[in-house]
Amino acid sequence: MVKYELLRDLEEYLKAKVKASIDNNVKDIARRFGYLDYMIARYLNMFGSIDEVLDLLNSFEKPLNPVIRCNKLKVRDCSYLVRRLKALDYDMRSIMWEESSYIITKLGKVSLGATHEFLLGLYYLYRGSASLVPPLTLNPRSEDVVLDMAAAPGGKTSHMAQLMNNEGVIIAVEVNRIRVRALRSNLERLGVKNTIILRMNAVNIPKLFSEYFTKVLLDAPCSGEGLIQIDRSRKTKTTLNDLLEFRRAQIALLNAAINTAISGGHILYTTCSIAPEEDELVIAEAITRRDDVKVVKMPEIDGLNFNEGLTEYYGIELPNEVRLCGRLYPSKHGMEGFFLCLLRKL
């Protein structure tokens, strides 16, 4: 075992270790499920058990039911929305840990993204339920000053606005010209009015706001390795080099996120990826190189039991506090693969 902070060149170390772990068994499984070899090799290292890996791969084959969040900024009583959708032949069941959200169990006559109710902003549509978790974890209140660093298309921003009763401030940042329009369009449709949209690279936010925000959400751009149920191309889309490139950008964004938070403020780092390179190895970099931030325990969300963050990966011993981060797997939680880690600025 080698301690993370003592590793001289993590990228070269990982490339060599991952390559060495690809054997015929790995290749067989990769071929059977249509993945790149290195992904399966990593899963075996992460889980340590072939049965768990097969569970994960089989769960990635099952389609996800769409999820809607009743938009309480526009709907006082969500049963009104449910009645309207049932009249369109939809059926749904409540999500135990998110009172205003529903899993669609039967599709209706009109596409969920084209109903009058959608166009009027009575609900927000998700491909799965994992995206509901970050706002609940950060749990912003109306007195908070919140930064949402990669905000488009606005599902998490609008959910946070709902939790804040449309009061306080959210600064929603998006750099991409097309995606920022979608962000604005969604926030307007949903009646969000406590938000300022900034079109800029979020890495530069500390130039405008240094030690300013009480809560920061960094839902970092990532490989999407947790979204294979939704997008099968992700089985073969990302190489290990790509992942390491994502990691470099994620570290820069996380450092910016920490720099913009006030002392005592919280930073929630999330990705829709189960790749440790984009998850624990990003957190480990921040907490070993900086002395102004630490990982804190994730708040309890009733009915949602996170898996712990990994503290060991290919013989690398990560700081023990990374264990406090949370992982969501389709095989265990019935939603997209997701990673969350709550940090506190000292």
Added chain:
Amino acid sequence: MPTKKVVKGSAGGIECVINNGEEVLKLIDDILGRDASKLVSRLGKVMICKGIFKEAYIISDTLTEVIKVIFSKGYIPYSAGLYIGRIRRSKPYFIPSINLLQLIYDELGLRRAIVVSDEGLKPFLYGNDILRKSIIRCYEPLKKNDVVGIVGTDGYVYGIGLCTIESCNDLRRLRDLDLVAKNVFDVGWYLRGGTETRERMFKI
């Protein structure tokens, strides 16, 4: 006399000004009534950003303080607070947003509005105009070539039209397929082209 405290910022050819909103409140007063402009004035300050379009937003005091910081660093917001509409040099001088109309209708009742049948809403949400046969109720004041709220039977605002009639009385002389309101903006835009610039023809 109203105070003339003005906060400005500009970037990329767009200039934003925060003030007490005299210009836009006057326009709201003209088309939706004094009670509507009073209601809007109570919601916060007004930010007007002028580039290709001239757009108005209501911003809370808390948002105002944050925007001042943004201005001071040479940036401007892409949007902020509650978008309330677009100001123009020619008729229609003000195109209210769906959210502004809904707020006014919910708080003060319908005015400058037509209630449209479900059958009429469907083509409207594909960008089509409103015909006489689709209209269930009509609320004054209306004015030819000025804006009118398009409301569903459920009370929600589904879009904004440009009126072809001078008053609700004119509906009596129209035939089923006569045009009553041209489509300026409808919520179907969120589905059709949420990433495209809306109200394209209505620049400053």
